[in-house]
Amino acid sequence: MQVTGKVVVVTGGGNGIGKAMCEAFHREGAAKVVVVDLDHAAAEKLAVSINGAAFKCDVGQEKNIRHVIEETERQFGQIELFCSNAGIGGGFDPLSVNAGGSSDEPWQRSWAVHVMAHVYAARHLIPRMKARGGGYFLNTISAAGLLSQVGSPAYSTTKHAAVGFAENLAISHQADNIRVSILCPQGVDTNMLRGIPKGPQSSDGDLSPEQVAEDVLKGLDAETFVILPHPQVLGYMRKKTENYDRWISGMAKIQAKMRDAYGK
Numbered sequence: 001m002q003v004t005g006k007v008v009v010v011t012g013g014g015n016g017i018g019k020a021m022c023e024a025f026h027r028e029g030a031a032k033v034v035v036v037d038l039d040h041a042a043a044e045k046l047a048v049s050i051n052g053a054a055f056k057c058d059v060g061q062e063k064n065i066r067h068v069i070e071e072t073e074r075q076f077g078q079i080e081l082f083c084s085n086a087g088i089g090g091g092f093d094p095l096s097v098n099a100g101g102s103s104d105e106p107w108q109r110s111w112a113v114h115v116m117a118h119v120y121a122a123r124h125l126i127p128r129m130k131a132r133g134g135g136y137f138l139n140t141i142s143a144a145g146l147l148s149q150v151g152s153p154a155y156s157t158t159k160h161a162a163v164g165f166a167e168n169l170a171i172s173h174q175a176d177n178i179r180v181s182i183l184c185p186q187g188v189d190t191n192m193l194r195g196i197p198k199g200p201q202s203s204d205g206d207l208s209p210e211q212v213a214e215d216v217l218k219g220l221d222a223e224t225f226v227i228l229p230h231p232q233v234l235g236y237m238r239k240k241t242e243n244y245d246r247w248i249s250g251m252a253k254i255q256a257k258m259r260d261a262y263g264k
Contacts, residue, residue: 003028006080006081007032009079011036011086012087013036013037014039019042020210033053034054035050036055037086038086073128078128085138086117087142096151110157118162134177138183139166139182141163142155142185150251151255170225181224182227183229184228185229187206
């Protein structure tokens with residue numbers, strides 16, 4: 001897919017990877033880039049700089065996603081690429097003594113943002129895309145959805161669920177000419193990464209958001225389902241499936257090292 005001449009929506013677009021993608025889509029000649037973020041000031045500032053549009057949106061609320069879709073298509077035309085990119089880094093605790101946690105709040109919020117936001121976008125865009133012969137979803141997930149995330153069961157679990165939904169989205173609607181890509185980087189130098197404890201997500205180096213955005217453009221051009229800015233992740237996936245028990249033991253050792261480091 002080429003974004004030239006297309007209307008593109010990017011949630012979580014005011015900062016980090018989302019911001020870099022918005023700027024990249026603008027450079028590639030998108031007809032309109034719609035910047036969607038809970039931080040409305042950041043979204044508006046970016047939208048002005050790229051001749052885009054801005055919406056304030058809590059992606060965990062279905063009515064907000066529906067509003068963004070309806071208003072974007074009313075004002076600017078049909079959405080041909082929807083980037084469900086917003087994410088949160090809550091629930092990270094290297095010293096946690098119980099993977100189930102102590103409250104539902106981080107689980108519920110992670111589920112709303114990392115899973116249901118993708119579901120809501122599909123729920124309200126699929127009928128429109130089917131009626132006009134196709135469309136494209138880019139869902140930002142994480143390598144944690146393919147591997148795991150030491151230190152945050154809620155993050156890891158909801159990112160795995162996001163991969164499962166994206167797979168089903170792609171399978172269910174390939175015949176409708178609706179394409180799907182998932183973006184699964186490891187560490188990316190963003191405010192979210194800086195706000196969580198340092199861990200194995202940065203073991204292969206933290207990429208810049210701009211580099212990730214370039215990988216997105218290449219992945220969209222090839223219509224690749226899994227976009228891996230850190231190519232090492234493919235090897236880790238193979239090792240995981242080749243010997244799950246060995247992989248679990250290795251991840252447990254990483255967990256133990258993190259607990260030692262943060263427990264001092």
